[in-house]
Amino acid sequence: MIQKKTLAALEKVITALAPLDPESRRQVIEATHNLIEIGMGRRQGQDKKAPKKKPAKRTR
Secondary structure, three states: OHHHHHHHHHHHHHHHHOOOOHHHHHHHHHHHHHHOOOOOOOEOOEOOOOOOOOOOOOOO
């Protein structure tokens, strides 16, 4: 359901930007980007933990 809403919103944005010249389009996209809060790349509110490494075996 969320994907359909996202796609519909994206289609509206593309339709709205189409009549603009490239410089105006760039300015709108840049201004919109500044409004969006970018997260730290977390998944489900947590950072993915790195797998534990086994200690190296000693060689003689």
